[in-house]
Amino acid sequence: MKSPLRLVAVSGGLQRPSKAAALAEHLLDLITDEIPCEQRLIELGQLAPQLAGAVWRSQLPDAVERELAAVEQADILVVATPVYRGSYTGLFKHFFDFIHQDALIDKPILLAATGGSERHALVIDHQLRPLFSFFQARTLPLGVYATDKDFAGTRLDNEALIERARLAVQRALPLVELARQTRLADALSFE
Incomplete structure (x- = not known):
């Protein structure tokens, strides 16, 4: 029997409930709908x-x-952070400062962020991608950025954003499948 992939999301939100956490959970669910995964939200x-x-x-x-x-x-x-002063939160960076520098090599990472307006949408490409490039991770082709107006409370409420999230996951599936095959090959080599 194939074991499910370990799918972990990290939300840099400081509050609860958090829009960043809600976006991360939405992305977790979309991935799990496509591939069997054990989900964990941090x-x-x-x-x-x-x-x-x-x-x-x-x-x-x-x-x-x-x-x-x-x-x-x-x-x-899946990593999601609110934008704070044009970047990810300090707590988000502090957490990733403790990650071993070789631990994320070739790991598929779906990037997401939330902010008050569209002005900060480039945080994904100008802040998150460089951070995970240091770790030599495989940042997935599309990031997902949401503004306050894309939510009703902490629930996604914008069809264009929901469709972008779906597209981001669909575009990610080839790399996710590669991760699954690598995990299976590693498991077989230990048997």
Whole structure:
């Protein structure tokens, strides 16, 4: 029997409920509709008190270590952050500063962001892609950017955005399938 892919989303939102988390969950569901996955959502706002003041990974509590390990062991990542002063949140960057620099090599990553207006839509290409390029990850072809007006509460409520999310996932499927085949090949080599 094939084991499902480990699909992990990281939301850089500081509040709960969070539009970034809602967007990440929507993308998780779209991917899971296409390929069997075990989903996990990491909300950094919930980890903030445990991350504060840590400079070295060895200083982090076990709860944060488990979330870092989940990201490093994921087959596919979805990352979503609210835009704060033209970039991802500091907490988002602080969390990824603890990720081992080789842990995300060739890992497919779907990039997403939320912001108050369209002015910050380029955050995906000018902030998130360079960050994950450092990790040598495979950022997926289309990112998904949502503004406040694309939501009704924390539910996506814009058909054009919902269609873009679907298209982003469809365009990602070849790389996701490659990740699945790599995982199967790795599993077979251990048998």
